[in-house]
Amino acid sequence: MRYSFAVLFSLIIFSFVGCNSKTGENLKKEFMPLARGENDEIILVIDSTQWEGQVGEKLRDIYQRYIPMLPQDEYEFSVNKVNPRKLNDVLKSAKNMIFVMTLDSRTSESRAIRDYFTDSSLKKIQRDSSIYYTIRKDEFAKGQIVLFLFAQDSEALVRKLDDNESSLRNLFTSAVRDRTREGLLAKSEKTLVNKIKEDHPYTIHVPFGWDLAKNLPNFIWLRKLEAQSELNVFVYEGDYKDQAVFNHVDELREEITSTYLRDSERPEIYITRQPQVPVMTTRVSFKDMFAVEARALWKISDNSGGGPFVSYTFVDEKNQKLYYIEGYVYSPATKKKHLIREVEAILSTFELSEAAKPNS
Template identity: 45%
Template sequence: MIVKKIQNLFLILITIFAASCSSGTNKNGGSKSHLPVARGEANAILCVMDTSQWNGPIGDALRDIFSEYVPGLPQDEAYFKLRNINPLKMNNILKTGKSMIFVSTMDNQGAQSRAMQNYFTTSSLEKILQDTSLYRLPQKNQFARGQEILHLFGQTGDQLIAHLKRDKEVLRNYFLNIENERIAKGLFKVREKQIEKTLRDAHGFDVQVPYGYDLAKNQRDFIWVRLLDPEYEKNIFVHYRPYNSRDPFDDVLAFREEITSSYMRDIQKPDIFMTLQTENMNIREVNFKGKYAKEVRGLWKLSDISGGGPFVSYVFVDESQKRMYYLEGYVYAPSKDKREFMQEIEVILNTFRSGEELK
């Protein structure tokens, strides 16, 4: 019943915008293939909405969703960079933004809000006024190729705010998934196929390895791949063992310390090893590739305090292999923002496959 209701809701929403948003042509009747290419920096969203609403409670609700700081980073970095666009000042350049949000409510009748309502057909406005459950609709390639737009609307500002607060994670994940897909498209154009073959043949799991990564360590139950640049490092390591105890789930930080103190030691100076910074740890239960997992986001350091940075890790069990896995990605990038580096690391980790997934 729930699935059917969701399907019906999207059918209604698609019908609402069909008159003004044909998937095959632009508003002038031309093919979408002739549209300009969408442009914009990574993790940036243009918010087209009345500036008075942007500076009020609706804008606050949007910032609470999209400008929240990413957990586990050494400095404050937001999920997204938001920029308000006055709808009266929209031009052809701004319309080519990669990611855009169009926000309007029927109870605001200022000049900017009236301009926003021009994006709706008469029948769509009637639907919005009749059904308070309708408040969002995604669109692709409306003004540019590769563009993602999310329309957010409501009868009143308070009504829209209630929807935004209720679906905070859903709305943020919508654009997070879009950004991750964009990253993956460029990241995996060329891959280290020989390393991938080694992981599969010798260890029984897959991870897509982008071009430029090297196999730094390959042991019976531990692998480490890394990309070294003069200004930064990107690293992925995987440890696995037979699953016979839930202890690692009970104390994932102790489990990590056990792994890194054993495998992540300096070859030239073996008394130096990777450990944890105790502050800024974020641990939660998640669904990782369909499996129950513990996710940790936090900060690592070397035991002599000569280096450090952010990491993200997952502990989970593959029942078909009767294995417990520990996956981690971490970055070393002194004096640089870490948000986009860690985003790339997460995209790589999410290509992991094992056991029955490989068949």
């Protein structure tokens, strides 16, 4: 029988390290260091032979893929493979960790990884081939996520990884998104947040350092200007006519940006899309509503600048209003994944007013 990722999580309860009592766990966490490093860094603890074999190849497929629609190639995660025998307290304080172990491997590195498993958990792995992972939070540091991957042999583990690739990746993708949003929400421009709430049937978080560049009845534009970069978020509200709009998000965007994002001094110049790069669209759920996520590259119409963007298109069905919300960044000749994650985090704070929410 094949179990879902969520069901298996509820079934697997292992005690790998640490105290067993609730009091002991609380005491342990009290003296833990804070997790450190980049939000998307993963410390991967694995036997060198397995890293060079099929297990390592599959892990690279999952965690070392490029983020789509960025001008430069950038990995979604920064994966650092670590020799288990050289795992020290500094490395163990990383925000994300993965331990990989199979019972058939007898090398000294694999034996070092098995030390993180109790005898009872090793016996359970031997008996039950359906289980292949467990997740531990705050294992060695506060704010940390540790994923243990295991199987009876390498071939079995590769099959599990192959069958659950999306869920295993999303575990850390979600963690990176949540940490990014948490950092942004720590301090906000409350006056601007309240202004938007008063003028529009929705709310959106405005982090400290951002400005409200434009505030029209059906359009707002948020912007953050820095020495080497520019971050932008805008929200468009229009009448919903028919569902065909979801098949032509690129045309909708062109209509919006050519209308509202023009140079005030040189109106012939506006934000458009790089036509040689097709828009990558995905059907997703956004705030419990059907939406189309779009990713592509934008440019200024005179070709003086450009960069990546991400957007969501969805409908307020109660009021028959169409929403298009987008974040785009400009940072020439630099890496952009952290910037695009910042505008994504702001987009994720968008909320319709209570009167417009489904089932309200």
